[in-house]
Amino acid sequence: MSKKIMVAEDSPTQAQRAKLILESDGYEVFVAEDGRIGLEMAIAEQPDLIVSDIVMPEMDGYEMCQELKSRDETKAIPVVMLTTKGDIMDIIKGLGAGADNFLTKPYEGAYLLERVRNVFENISRRAAGALSEENEIADFQGKISLTTDRYQILSLLLGTVGVVIHCNVMGIFLISPGGRHSLYLVSLQPLNDASGSDLTAKVLAAANVLDGGELTENDIRLTKVVKEESFPENTEMFNSFISVPLISGGEVIGILTTANTKEDAFQPDDVKLLYQLGLESAGAFDRIGR
Amino acid sequence: MSSIENEIQNSVLEIYEDLLGTVWAKILPTLGTVTVVTIVQRAVNRTSKAHPILIHLDVSDSGLSFEKIREHLGEADRDELRNSFKDLIANLFDILAKLTGNIIVKQLIKEVDGLALDADNPQ
Numbered sequence: 407m408s409k410k411i412m413v414a415e416d417s418p419t420q421a422q423r424a425k426l427i428l429e430s431d432g433y434e435v436f437v438a439e440d441g442r443i444g445l446e447m448a449i450a451e452q453p454d455l456i457v458s459d460i461v462m463p464e465m466d467g468y469e470m471c472q473e474l475k476s477r478d479e480t481k482a483i484p485v486v487m488l489t490t491k492g493d494i495m496d497i498i499k500g501l502g503a504g505a506d507n508f509l510t511k512p513y514e515g516a517y518l519l520e521r522v523r524n525v526f527e528n529i530s531r532r533a534a535g536a537l538s539e540e541n542e543i544a545d546f547q548g549k550i551s552l553t554t555d556r557y558q559i560l561s562l563l564l565g566t567v568g569v570v571i572h573c574n575v576m577g578i579f580l581i582s583p584g585g586r587h588s589l590y591l592v593s594l595q596p597l598n599d600a601s602g603s604d605l606t607a608k609v610l611a612a613a614n615v616l617d618g619g620e621l622t623e624n625d626i627r628l629t630k631v632v633k634e635e636s637f638p639e640n641t642e643m644f645n646s647f648i649s650v651p652l653i654s655g656g657e658v659i660g661i662l663t664t665a666n667t668k669e670d671a672f673q674p675d676d677v678k679l680l681y682q683l684g685l686e687s688a689g690a691f692d693r694i695g696r
Numbered sequence: 697m698s699s700i701e702n703e704i705q706n707s708v709l710e711i712y713e714d715l716l717g718t719v720w721a722k723i724l725p726t727l728g729t730v731t732v733v734t735i736v737q738r739a740v741n742r743t744s745k746a747h748p749i750l751i752h753l754d755v756s757d758s759g760l761s762f763e764k765i766r767e768h769l770g771e772a773d774r775d776e777l778r779n780s781f782k783d784l785i786a787n788l789f790d791i792l793a794k795l796t797g798n799i800i801v802k803q804l805i806k807e808v809d810g811l812a813l814d815a816d817n818p819q
Contacts, residue, residue, distance in 0.1 A: 615794040616738055649795040653730050674803065677796050678726045685730060 409526060410434045410451065414444035414458040414470060415488075424457060427515040428522065441465025445473050448480050455525060456485045457509075457518070460496060468503040475504035484525050488513070502686040573664040573671070575644070577609035579626070580652075580660040581617075589626045595637035597630065604643045609663045612649035616658055646671035650684030654692040662687065705769050705777055712781040713762050715808055719788065720759050722807055723800060729757050735795070736760065739788040747772075747780035 411433045415421035421437045428435045436451065438444035442464040448456060456474070460467040467487055474480040487505040489496035500508060509521050574594040581587050591597060591605055606628065610621050644665035652660040662684050666672065724732050737755045744750035749772040752764040772780065785808075793801045 611794050615791050616734075618738070618742060647797055648799070651731060651734060651795070653734055656730075658734060672797070672799055674726060674799055677799055681727045681731055685728060 408432050408434045409454040410436070411522070412436055412438055412444065412448055412451065412453040412456045414438045414441060414456060414462065414467065416440055416459065416462040420459070423515075424518065427518055428457075430515075431519050431522075433522070441467060441470035444470050448474055448483060449477070452479075453483060455522060456483055457488065457522070458485055459488050460490075460500075468499050471500070471503040471505050484529065486521060486525065498683050498686045501689060504689070573666050575605055575640075575665050577605050577663040577665070578652075578660065579609045579613050579663075581613075581658070587613075587621070587626045588629065590629045590631055592631040593640065594632075596632050596639045598639050598641045601640050601642060601644065602630065605663070605665055608644065608647050608665065609649065609661055612651075612661045612663060616651055616661070640667070642667040645669040648672055648677055648680050650680050652684050652688035654688040659688055659692055701774065702769065704774050706766070708774055708777050708781070709762055709766065709769075712785075713760070715785065716760050716781075718808055719785070719804060722804055723792070726800065733757060735791050736788065739784055739791055743780065743784040743787045747776065747783060749777065749780050750784060753784075 411428050413421055413424045413428070413435060415424060415437065416439055421439075425435045425437055436447065436453075438447045440462045441458075444456070444458065444462075445465065447453075458467040458470060462470075465473075471485045471487065474483060474485065481504075484506040485504070486507045486509055487496075487500045487503075488511050489500060489508050490511060497508060507521060507525055509518060575597065576590075576592045578590045578592065579587065580590075589606060589609060591602055597605065603623070606623055606626075610623070610626075613619075614621055644667055646667075646669060647663055647665040649661050649663040651658045652662055662680070664672075664680060720732065720736070723735075727735070733755055740750055740753050740755055744753075749765065749768065752768045754761040754764060769777075789801050789804065792804070
């Protein structure tokens with residue numbers, strides 16, 4: 407039986423385009439013209455996935471997503487949100503509303519289909535209990551152990567944060583209760599050992615100051631995520647950084663650090679923006695698993 | 697405890713109440729309530745290991761409450777009280793510096809410099 411997808415989109419042209427793209431891959435597609443109708447249709451029709459625009463009359467995409475995620479009967483339906491390129495607030499609000507994945511507008515049909523396939527593949531593998539850190543390696547260029555959802559969010563965070571506050575690396579430390587903590591170094595270009603260690607030290611310093619512990623590199627599972635392998639290796643140290651505690655449900659679940667090789671690269675407004683992002687993305691990391 | 701000692705201790709407390717209130721108000725718009733509560737609570741926990749009087753300092757969404765600490769003034773003399781708060785502020789700034797480099801701390805030092813000097817010479 408084909409998978410059922412709801413497209414929530416107020417523009418008839420855009421809705422029709424998304425419908426045709428998805429139908430071309432064998433999905434059964436229905437359209438909701440605004441967030442309110444989308445909410446009602448999702449409850450009644452129980453789609454396997456929702457692709458939602460953000461700006462819609464009656465109820466916007468964030469509100470619809472939040473409503474869906476707060477109801478037992480719809481909270482498991484994955485929501486892919488269509489965001490505006492480079493608009494960090496779209497991502498912040500989307501993460502806060504509980505979106506599972508994002509796609510930047512304007513998008514190519516192939517990207518939409520790839521994103522939808524990835525979401526479904528992850529769901530099936532999770533259901534089969536096959537999605538562990540070890541066997542996710544093949545998901546991303548055969549190199550790293552990340553779920554597509556986790557990679558998408560890390561990549562989007564770096565992409566959007568990088569554009570807005572001029573950083574090209576991020577360290578995301580996630581505390582694993584009872585397990586080995588994870589540290590993802592997400593960078594646009596490859597990091598050499600020294601610059602990787604420098605960033606790791608900054609993240610761990612922030613983690614230790616908040617946790618009161620004495621974590622070292624030996625206590626973490628390190629994963630490097632490089633967006634452009636073909637770029638020259640970064641060999642410089644990081645002279646500016648901002649670390650943000652990721653707080654979910656009143657508990658510090660990790661640290662997000664952005665860095666720049668230049669001195670005084672960040673301004674107070676950057677701190678504010680990043681702290682907002684930290685609060686919203688903490689929920690997302692909690693949902694997709696630490 | 698003599699009434700003069702009590703008065704001095706209350707003066708010390710008032711000055712640090714102002715100082716910490718100023719710090720709280722300055723960092724709140726940038727870091728947000730959830731983060732500020734978390735950071736200040738960590739600073740209080742860390743400092744109270746050396747200065748147990750600080751366990752009576754309550755941290756909540758609405759700020760720092762000094763009410764309980766006023767009830768327990770007999771547990772520390774004026775020097776200990778002053779040192780407790782000095783260390784608390786040092787720890788708070790240390791946490792902020794490790795999180796945001798010098799961006800926030802530089803601004804704060806300018807703001808609280810005058811107030812901190814008053815705290816060393818209470819009436």
